[in-house]
Amino acid sequence: MLVGVFRRCGLPEAMLSDNGPPWGDLAADAYGALAVWLMRLGIYVTHSRPSHPQTVSKDERFHGSLERELLARHQWRDGEQLQAHLDPWRQQYNCLRPHEPLDLEMAASRRTVRW
Numbered sequence: 001m002l003v004g005v006f007r008r009c010g011l012p013e014a015m016l017s018d019n020g021p022p023w024g025d026l027a028a029d030a031y032g033a034l035a036v037w038l039m040r041l042g043i044y045v046t047h048s049r050p051s052h053p054q055t056v057s058k059d060e061r062f063h064g065s066l067e068r069e070l071l072a073r074h075q076w077r078d079g080e081q082l083q084a085h086l087d088p089w090r091q092q093y094n095c096l097r098p099h100e101p102l103d104l105e106m107a108a109s110r111r112t113v114r115w
Helices: 002-009 033-040 054-069 079-096
Strands: 014-017 044-047
Touching: 014 054, 033 044, 054 079
Parallel strands: 014 044
Antiparallel strands: none
């Protein structure tokens, strides 16, 4: 699945993961086979701190909002139709909606990742 996404969209600069399989097992080895493969592709792989689920909770929260507010409400004909709805939703989510954990600032005001 990742191969298809990478071919279509290009390689990301970095990926953040938790510490469980398939990403790695910090008790045995810092990097699992998937993380090693990604690093060989030139992708910077970083793990959340052990026993610190809040590191990835922001991402989990985003996916929950996306699912509830957009994906679960529609049946998509194709990727093009989905993208036509995703773009305005993402604009609203990042640039117009205040986020409580950010002291009611917009997510775009805190962006540090280059797209």
